[in-house]
Amino acid sequence: MRRAARDHFSQRPDAGSRTRNTPGCGATTGHAYTSPAARRLDLAASVLRRAENGYGAWLDHIWPAAACTHPIRLHGLIRHVDPATGEILRTASTDAMPDRVIYKPCGNRRDRACPGCAETYRRDAFQLIRAGLAGGKGIPATVAAHPAVFATFTAPSFGPVHARPVRLHTCTDLARCRCKPEPCHARRDTPVCSHGRPMVCWRRHSPGDARLGQPLCPHCYDYAAHAVWNNAAGELWRRTKQDIERHLTALAGRRGLSPVRLSHGKAAEYQARGAVHFHVLLRLDGIDLADPARITPPPAGITAADLEGAIRRTVRVISYRTPPHPASPAGWVIGWGTELDIRVIRMRGIGTVTDLAVASYLAKYSTKGTEPAGHASARITPDTIGLYAHADGTHPERLIHACWTLGAAPDYVGLRRWAHMLGFGGHFLTKARRYSVTLTALRQARITYRRHQDAGLEHGPIESRDDAGTTLVLNWLTFTGTGWHTTADALLANTAADQARKRRQAGRDELTTEYASSTASEAA
Numbered sequence: 001m002r003r004a005a006r007d008h009f010s011q012r013p014d015a016g017s018r019t020r021n022t023p024g025c026g027a028t029t030g031h032a033y034t035s036p037a038a039r040r041l042d043l044a045a046s047v048l049r050r051a052e053n054g055y056g057a058w059l060d061h062i063w064p065a066a067a068c069t070h071p072i073r074l075h076g077l078i079r080h081v082d083p084a085t086g087e088i089l090r091t092a093s094t095d096a097m098p099d100r101v102i103y104k105p106c107g108n109r110r111d112r113a114c115p116g117c118a119e120t121y122r123r124d125a126f127q128l129i130r131a132g133l134a135g136g137k138g139i140p141a142t143v144a145a146h147p148a149v150f151a152t153f154t155a156p157s158f159g160p161v162h163a164r165p166v167r168l169h170t171c172t173d174l175a176r177c178r179c180k181p182e183p184c185h186a187r188r189d190t191p192v193c194s195h196g197r198p199m200v201c202w203r204r205h206s207p208g209d210a211r212l213g214q215p216l217c218p219h220c221y222d223y224a225a226h227a228v229w230n231n232a233a234g235e236l237w238r239r240t241k242q243d244i245e246r247h248l249t250a251l252a253g254r255r256g257l258s259p260v261r262l263s264h265g266k267a268a269e270y271q272a273r274g275a276v277h278f279h280v281l282l283r284l285d286g287i288d289l290a291d292p293a294r295i296t297p298p299p300a301g302i303t304a305a306d307l308e309g310a311i312r313r314t315v316r317v318i319s320y321r322t323p324p325h326p327a328s329p330a331g332w333v334i335g336w337g338t339e340l341d342i343r344v345i346r347m348r349g350i351g352t353v354t355d356l357a358v359a360s361y362l363a364k365y366s367t368k369g370t371e372p373a374g375h376a377s378a379r380i381t382p383d384t385i386g387l388y389a390h391a392d393g394t395h396p397e398r399l400i401h402a403c404w405t406l407g408a409a410p411d412y413v414g415l416r417r418w419a420h421m422l423g424f425g426g427h428f429l430t431k432a433r434r435y436s437v438t439l440t441a442l443r444q445a446r447i448t449y450r451r452h453q454d455a456g457l458e459h460g461p462i463e464s465r466d467d468a469g470t471t472l473v474l475n476w477l478t479f480t481g482t483g484w485h486t487t488a489d490a491l492l493a494n495t496a497a498d499q500a501r502k503r504r505q506a507g508r509d510e511l512t513t514e515y516a517s518s519t520a521s522e523a524a
Contacts, residue, residue: 127442226274
């Protein structure tokens, strides 16, 4: 009964929606039950009514949010003001617009919540990561020659779990690996734990096996340490990067070289067991003492091999202890697991891992959440904790229960705040300040580009127009609800956006094929 209620709460499309008694609130109001056939007829009629009543103008109006699953609806006034005199030049009301509201994308980065906004976020993340490797968007092209590695830092073991070990991958895409795995936990003997469960598994798990990541014995698994490690992973990474940088600076000093610093781009990913691990791109930079903000090449005496050695050394020695807790008076020791993968990045498609592959990899995981661990929900509150946590429930339920229980202590309140993320409270995509361009800059560039389109301009910044820079735009807009006004509107908007995405993707594929053909002919 509890799980059924939880599933209903987390999956209903209007969960968490709020409305006001203002125009365009229909998407979040209740409806009486109608048969599926009647709903289909009503949907078809709504589509026809929209298509017959200014569909083109409506589509142009909602286009910025057309791909969004749950757009935000805003109602109010937009005023253009002369900043010198305070004179109101013109006023536009949303009452004169289609549906009497403005539609704004929700901006949710999680693919499960909103595929359209998540795709925009993923593309921005790709550009952000790629610029730090190859240059562009304000980053000098010389960064392409800086030593750089791609490292994966994993969590330690909290107890044996079902896994899919592969000794040698022959596939090119690990996300769709079909290589033959080794037995999960093969042993000559058949030991049992203190709870009478066998601690052995000879099955060769398939990639989609539901048992992957599940403990062999949930009673032996250290859920408390797992929850605390997830919550402390961000601080562990901060200390790790700091130690690597100090080690390389000391190494440069012993060699008589100028100091160096690390710039990073990092994406967090959940393993099937619910532990966070980090995919990190580490680039080695020099320091210009006259202009510390400038990105300069590192001294020639420091190589990618030195960077790799510093990473391996730090992972072996770095750890720290958390504050005392009633469940563990000495606290918990936080350190990395034994699995560490480091690959040197090569530019222009040469080597085992390329700049494009790394940027695509990190961008993909920036839109993921806790789904690989079998859990997805909004923030958990005292009213909803019973739907998601149980001391003897599933693996995610036990982990959330540990977060909530341990979070009662003053030094561990973050565990309750982030219980819906299994304890991890960090952002899924982070970077060093000097690594590359910011997401804010990319979003502003997109806004400027759209204004160019609206103004019919092809080149130059929007400020190049005669009246640019002399008008201040002030918005008096209020929130009226989330979601499309009707199901027909959602169908039409999302369909139009999907067709546009397919056209753009077809164009990219054609350009990629043309580029590959020209490169092959030049090589010949």
